[in-house]
Amino acid sequence: MMSSLQSLRQIISTFKSIPKFDRTMQHLKVISAGNGKVHCEMPVHDEHVNLQGGLHGGMSATLVDFVSTCALGTCENPRFGVSVDLNVSYTAAAAVGDTLTITSEVLKVGKTLGFATVDIKNQDGKLIATGRHTKFLSH
Amino acid sequence: MMSSLQSLRQIISTFKSIPKFDRTMQHLKVISAGNGKVHCEMPVHDEHVNLQGGLHGGMSATLVDFVSTCALGTCENPRFGVSVDLNVSYTAAAAVGDTLTITSEVLKVGKTLGFATVDIKNQDGKLIATGRHTKFLSH
Amino acid sequence: MMSSLQSLRQIISTFKSIPKFDRTMQHLKVISAGNGKVHCEMPVHDEHVNLQGGLHGGMSATLVDFVSTCALGTCENPRFGVSVDLNVSYTAAAAVGDTLTITSEVLKVGKTLGFATVDIKNQDGKLIATGRHTKFLSH
Amino acid sequence: MMSSLQSLRQIISTFKSIPKFDRTMQHLKVISAGNGKVHCEMPVHDEHVNLQGGLHGGMSATLVDFVSTCALGTCENPRFGVSVDLNVSYTAAAAVGDTLTITSEVLKVGKTLGFATVDIKNQDGKLIATGRHTKFLSH
Numbered sequence: 001m002m003s004s005l006q007s008l009r010q011i012i013s014t015f016k017s018i019p020k021f022d023r024t025m026q027h028l029k030v031i032s033a034g035n036g037k038v039h040c041e042m043p044v045h046d047e048h049v050n051l052q053g054g055l056h057g058g059m060s061a062t063l064v065d066f067v068s069t070c071a072l073g074t075c076e077n078p079r080f081g082v083s084v085d086l087n088v089s090y091t092a093a094a095a096v097g098d099t100l101t102i103t104s105e106v107l108k109v110g111k112t113l114g115f116a117t118v119d120i121k122n123q124d125g126k127l128i129a130t131g132r133h134t135k136f137l138s139h
Numbered sequence: 140m141m142s143s144l145q146s147l148r149q150i151i152s153t154f155k156s157i158p159k160f161d162r163t164m165q166h167l168k169v170i171s172a173g174n175g176k177v178h179c180e181m182p183v184h185d186e187h188v189n190l191q192g193g194l195h196g197g198m199s200a201t202l203v204d205f206v207s208t209c210a211l212g213t214c215e216n217p218r219f220g221v222s223v224d225l226n227v228s229y230t231a232a233a234a235v236g237d238t239l240t241i242t243s244e245v246l247k248v249g250k251t252l253g254f255a256t257v258d259i260k261n262q263d264g265k266l267i268a269t270g271r272h273t274k275f276l277s278h
Numbered sequence: 279m280m281s282s283l284q285s286l287r288q289i290i291s292t293f294k295s296i297p298k299f300d301r302t303m304q305h306l307k308v309i310s311a312g313n314g315k316v317h318c319e320m321p322v323h324d325e326h327v328n329l330q331g332g333l334h335g336g337m338s339a340t341l342v343d344f345v346s347t348c349a350l351g352t353c354e355n356p357r358f359g360v361s362v363d364l365n366v367s368y369t370a371a372a373a374v375g376d377t378l379t380i381t382s383e384v385l386k387v388g389k390t391l392g393f394a395t396v397d398i399k400n401q402d403g404k405l406i407a408t409g410r411h412t413k414f415l416s417h
Numbered sequence: 418m419m420s421s422l423q424s425l426r427q428i429i430s431t432f433k434s435i436p437k438f439d440r441t442m443q444h445l446k447v448i449s450a451g452n453g454k455v456h457c458e459m460p461v462h463d464e465h466v467n468l469q470g471g472l473h474g475g476m477s478a479t480l481v482d483f484v485s486t487c488a489l490g491t492c493e494n495p496r497f498g499v500s501v502d503l504n505v506s507y508t509a510a511a512a513v514g515d516t517l518t519i520t521s522e523v524l525k526v527g528k529t530l531g532f533a534t535v536d537i538k539n540q541d542g543k544l545i546a547t548g549r550h551t552k553f554l555s556h
Contacts, residue, residue, distance in 0.1 A: 021195035056160035058201025340475025360553035
């Protein structure tokens with residue numbers, strides 16, 4: 001049986017060759033995953049930034065969405081589901097060449113709802129963005 | 140002098156050939172734009188959905204980010220800026236083949252902060268997602 | 279059988295004599311209620327403001343919570359429930375002597391989740407705050 | 418010169434005798450405060466709960482608003498200001514007799530914006546609610 005870490009790495013390894021929105025996550029490297037916590041790294045490339053060269057707000061929101069979904073998937077009896085609410089606060093800029101660390105932690109998993117938080121920092125530990133994601137978990 | 144509508148269409152027309160995150164917005168058609176309101180349409184393609192075939196939560200968040208930025212850009216003395224806070228509630232699914240209408244309305248533009256709301260509906264008028272975006276406006 | 283409007287007015291009329299947090303809503307006048315929409319008015323009193331004399335952010339958040347709950351209660355097969363997510367954007371100040379209009383509209387009621395939006399304006403129609411509320415609906 | 422801890426305790430000690438919304442915070446005990454972090458405790462009383470006896474969603478939102486404002490006030494060059502955005506996720510119920518711990522941590526203080534996060538837990542360490550608050554800081 002594969003660990004959460006192996007599963008996530010395998011799923012992400014398929015993203016570069018699929019024509020879906022998850023392709024935006026293809027450069028995400030999962031460093032550790034388990035027990036409701038996921039730690040990733042990602043170098044900022046051209047494809048992640050806006051016309052002004054800063055990490056795109058939609059990219060940060062997608063990282064909050066995806067990495068929190070990964071964290072919820074590492075819980076006991078992992079269940080996937082659909083998004084209910086997502087929020088992001090943007091605290092600093094990041095640019096091409098920066099390396100982001102993205103960490104997510106599950107706050108609560110109930111019968112039908114899961115909550116997780118995500119922090120996005122740069123290589124100096126500066127907080128770039130932080131958000132929360134609430135999901136409806138299917139059985 | 141170009142109108143807001145012409146300007147937005149011209150900017151978006153460049154997205155298919157630039158290797159930036161804004162490329163995710165390349166299929167957005169601006170129907171009308173002016174006085175703090177923007178109305179767009181977008182067919183859902185493979186590149187907008189997740190592995191299960193539903194409109195990706197990160198794509199919806201990116202639409203909230205981008206179309207609200209467009210709406211803020213149609214105000215008198217348009218000013219661009221950086222994201223402060225963004226939130227999205229996900230109320231229904233959408234799939235490849237659906238055509239989304241995305242409307243944004245500016246709620247307030249002050250000296251340094253702008254607020255706008257965004258609704259994403261399908262071709263039947265069903266609400267798919269709704270969100271708000273707060274931006275810090277530079278001079 | 280009482281209408282939504284009568285029920286809401288009756289419930290709120292009890293708030294002045296109960297030592298619960300809902301007492302903060304005792305000055306709310308329901309103007310109309312039905313089919314997922316509620317329209318209220320409330321004069322701003324001393325008890326609603328902060329030390330600087332402005333409408334308290336917690337009071338605005340409580341109005342978003344309560345009036346959206348009322349709106350969800352006016353739907354067919356009204357069901358109450360517990361809060362999942364709530365957000366508020368603060369767009370302008372209000373002070374003692376202002377009269378607020380608070381309107382809420384249900385965005386979606388599903389099997390287990392309900393979403394509603396709330397706008398708080400002053401007597402001049404200026405937007406003071408706007409928010410959304412997601413609730414888990416019990417049976 | 419008073420410390421942040423002394424100042425906050427003194428301010429809160431006045432709340433029981435002022436007819437303002439801050440009165441809802443009168444039972445808050447500040448345990449520690451400084452360097453962008455505040456730790457409080459509060460017993461849940463009748464005046465904090467809804468008609469069903471659970472901690473009121475508006476009360477939790479007010480705790481997020483107030484305790485984050487306290488945390489921003491403990492930073493170097495403390496500046497107060499006005500709310501921009503606030504959000505809360507509700508993860509578990511609390512009732513009269515519970516003792517809450519409310520902790521807030523500043524995420525970022527810039528030239529004009531401050532961001533802080535707040536966790537509300539019960540006496541068993543269970544997360545009751547969590548939120549973020551963005552403020553516009555005046556000079």
